[in-house]
Amino acid sequence: MGALCNHDKLSSFTSAHDRRFSKHVHDNVHGNIYLDPLFMKFIDTEEFQRLRDLKQLGVAHMVYPGAVHSRFEHSLGVYWLAGEAVQKLQAYQGLELEIDPFDIQTVKLAGLLHDVGHGPFSHTFEHAFLPQVLNGSKWSHEEMSLKMIDHIVDEHNIEIDSESLKKTKEMVVASSEYASSESMKEKRFLYDIVANGQNGIDVDKFDYIVRDSRACGLGCNFEFRRLLETMRVIDDEICYRAKEYLTIHKLFATRADLHRTVYMHAKVKAIELMVIDALLKANDHLKISSYIDQPAEYWKLDDSILKTIETAPDQELKESRDLILRIRRRDLYQFCNEFSVPKDRLEHFKDITPQDIICSQKNSSITLKEDDVSVSNVRINLTRGRNNPLESIKFFKDFESDEKFPIQDDRISHLLPACYEDRIVRVYSKKPELVEAVSEAFENFQLKTYRMKAQVHDTPEKKKRRR
Structure with missing residues (x-):
């Protein structure tokens, strides 16, 4: 694993912000996205390019034909928004928060790599297929992302200092059970930008809510840029202007609407159930679940596994093939x-x-x-089970105030949900x-x-x- 001395680190940080050395792509959600040299080293690997073959919404495109966008473009979007978020905090509170180029790089890298360990078919593989074949043992795409990051660095000899790599990985799992509060003592607010385990407001949601709504042809009146422009760090915690309470509520309400109308659509779930059954019936022959043991094998697993089953002549896969054929012919559960x-x-x-x-x-x-x-x-x-996520969010009155406080629903409107x-x-x-x-x-x-x-x-x- 490559290591850089302090002088080299400073040079790499400096050049990372010079767009003469950057490439750019045009994203249909965020416009031009600039990719600095270090990030291109990760992107131009077979492990990261695999994300092109993972549909962001799994099988939802069989109900919503436009929902064919991938985890690749979502990852680029989160990378871009993570950079915008930390750079805005630096512009407004840089001296106070001591945000440096090292912080900007690690937050952006975490945004880029947060889904590199994701399984096929959205969350179906992780939450429905694997639990039935792993006999109770737990596996998560966040933990796999950590293994994949190490694998990419080692396999492709990417020169990145060990501290930057460590912080990046901690930010990737900041909202999961693998997070360590010990490692997040310094500049705790940085860990809530990509994956926020405190209250669920993070740039990962900003990107997929807007991207998924657009792909499915649904309206989206959640304005994430209002939150990016008005957020502020008080006592090492990202807080929001009190007048943006309803904007934040729209974030959670829009996410819930997407779950109800897209992610959990009755026919989408029917197809998912059939895909799960097809994978279960094929697992003994294809050893699909064994891919999760090693990153060197895992990157080969993507949504194309269905086409592999569908076109294979093996008699052992006949039941799985028949199920996939039923999906193709709309003979659903x-x-x-x-x-x-x-x-x-x-x-x-x-x-x-x-x-x-x-x-x-x-x-x-x-x-x-x-x-x-x-x-x-x-x-x-x-995002918080039966609890109201807004109770975990701190607000401030105006930009002259240093006091943070929670806001109760009944102080805003009696029309907000009671459950x-x-x-x-x-x-x-x-x-x-x-x-x-x-x-x-x-x-x-x-x-x-x-x-x-x-x-x-x-x-x-x-x-x-x-x-």
Whole structure:
């Protein structure tokens, strides 16, 4: 791993801000993005270029045709916004905060590399596929990003000082369980720019909210530039002008709307469930899960794994191929019914399983099997579970004030939400002919378990039954 002396470090920092040595690309969200030489060394590697083959929204493009943007362009966007954020703080409070070129470089590098360890199909691979094949052991794309960063530096002999590399990696995992509060004592506010574990306001969200909304043809009235222009560090914490309270609320509300209308769309989830099943059936033969053990192998894993399965002649992959063919022909798992978990049951609610549904079957000529049913347990919140993320944010009155304070919702508007999380259970039938049986079993489950009237949503099959 290369190391630079202090003189070389200073030279590299100085040249990094000279655009004569930079390349630029035109981004459809942020305009011209300038890429300094050090960052190009990371970008021009097969490990980073892999991000071009990871769709930012997984399989959502099969419902929203425009959602074909990649983690590559998102990573460039986060790199650019991370630089803008720290440079604005330097311009407004540089002497006070002692922000130096070293800080700017590490924050930008963290923005660039924050997703380099991401798996295929958005979060489906990490949260739905791997838990079923790893027997309870945990794996996260944040931790994989750290391994990939080290691998890139070593494999491509990138000259970067060890302290800069260490800080970059700490910033990448700042919002995860791998973060160490010990390492973040100095200039703590820098760690909240890319991945904010304190309150969820970070440039990662700024980029994907605007980018995803645009790609899906949805409106977005969240103005992240207002926050970039008005944020201020008080007592080592990024704070926001009090009058921007509703701007911040729009950030979280827009994110929740994207979850409801795009990320958790009923048909998107149906396709995800089929992709998961296809990967599970192919795993023994292709050893897909083994890719996560070594960065040298992991970079070869991307969304193209579906095409590999689809075109392989191996008999062992026939079941997986058949599932992918069903997706291509729009023969999807059939949505049967859903219900929203009541507010008073959210705290102790446990995910519903296919076993729960089939055990609730009554008086049917068809006996359901666990493999006939698929369940999607959807969670939509404002980033802090059932808690209000705005309670973790500090505000200031105006730029002459050095006092920071929280703001309660009821001081702003009585129209703001009283509950901050939705849990929705959706049930799907894997076979069209079983929709009616699965729907009835799900209604029985609701009545038996929650002692409430089942919240029935009409499906074509239910309408036929009432005729």
